[in-house]
Amino acid sequence: MDSVQDDSEKIADDAVFPISGASESRTVNPYLHPRANRKLELKQVEVAYLFQKARRRTIGFSVGADGLVVRAPQWVSMAEVDSALQIKGDWILRKLASSQDRELRQQQNALQWADQALIPYLGQSIRLVLDPTHSGAAQLRPLDEALDVVVAELRLGLPKLADIGQVRDAVQAWLMRQARDNFTECLDRFAQPLGVRWTKLTLTTAGTRWGSARSDGAIRLNWRLIHFRQPIIDYVVAHELSHLRVMDHSPRFWDTVRLVVPDYADMRKALREDSGPRWD
Structure with a gap:
């Protein structure tokens, strides 16, 4: 057999x-x-x-x-x-x-798209506030005294009873902006100690892949990583940058990841066990 x-x-x-x-x-x-x-x-x-x-x-x-x-x-x-x-x-x-x-x-864990709903952001919860008097871009306001796990309010210039699609689109646009800024900072922070150079960042919504790397330095990262705490984001970014040195998953690859994320095994396990909130 x-x-x-x-x-x-x-x-x-x-x-x-x-x-x-x-x-x-x-x-x-x-x-x-x-x-x-x-x-x-x-x-x-x-x-x-x-x-x-x-x-x-x-x-x-x-x-x-x-x-x-x-x-x-x-x-x-x-x-x-x-x-x-x-x-x-x-x-x-x-x-x-x-x-x-x-x-x-x-x-x-399906996300709700309404006033006062909670959204995971960098491993913590922020509360949506639909405020028709708010003008300009979505704004994150830290709470003076965080209650339970809610650390901030995301204020959106939308009616209290805004359409679900409107709320979802506004939240997604804000999260994607934060993701690009966060991931760019991570890429810059890890590239030098790894001795690599990244050339392009593309945000994706891939169904099963958190990230990928090409030999020309192009990095693709799923923007929904922004829901997770920073150490998990750091691991995924370091993982993809390490592929610019070692394109397989040999022991040498994991030794490379360990140079910048010593506890990568714990972060990898956490990511495998938590697939993040459901976007319905």
Whole structure:
């Protein structure tokens, strides 16, 4: 029988993590992949998964936001695939249960677009204030005495009962401006000690990728990182800049990241466990 490979680490090492809002306004059941073409019972649990033939030497498994994906070499029989699935059954069911729990948390963390709603910003909560008397750009006002986890108010020049789309667009525009300023400062701060030069920053809304880097120095970062605390943002920026020195995820790459973010493993784990608020 062909050897079996868990593909999840390869995906995680490439900074491909579930991001809230990547599958907005739809219900996800990880036990039923939306493009499933095969079904199998694992430990008395029916799992519908996406099966693909691929140019590879092993049977590979990965569990993402949509569910289970199985890839196998062209010459492997379905009996061998089914056997491999049964062998990995406990691992697959744990991953699917974890994915389902994450989806439920995301639904509970769906952002609200109304006066007095809370928005996560740099790991803390800010309150939206719709103020029709406010003129000019959105303005962040720190609170003199922060109550609970609310540290500031974001004042928007909109009616109290403004359309959801208006509020969402205004908040997104403000967050993207903050993201560009924040990420640019981070890139400049880490580039020198890493001995690299970045050439361009592009903000993205990629569904599963927080960032990417090209050998020409172009960096792409998901603007929704601005929801997270600064050390996590620092890790992602350092991760992408480190690719300008080492384009793979070898031990030398992680040693490079460690030069500027010594606790990168903790930040990486935190990012994998928290996909951020849901943008519905």
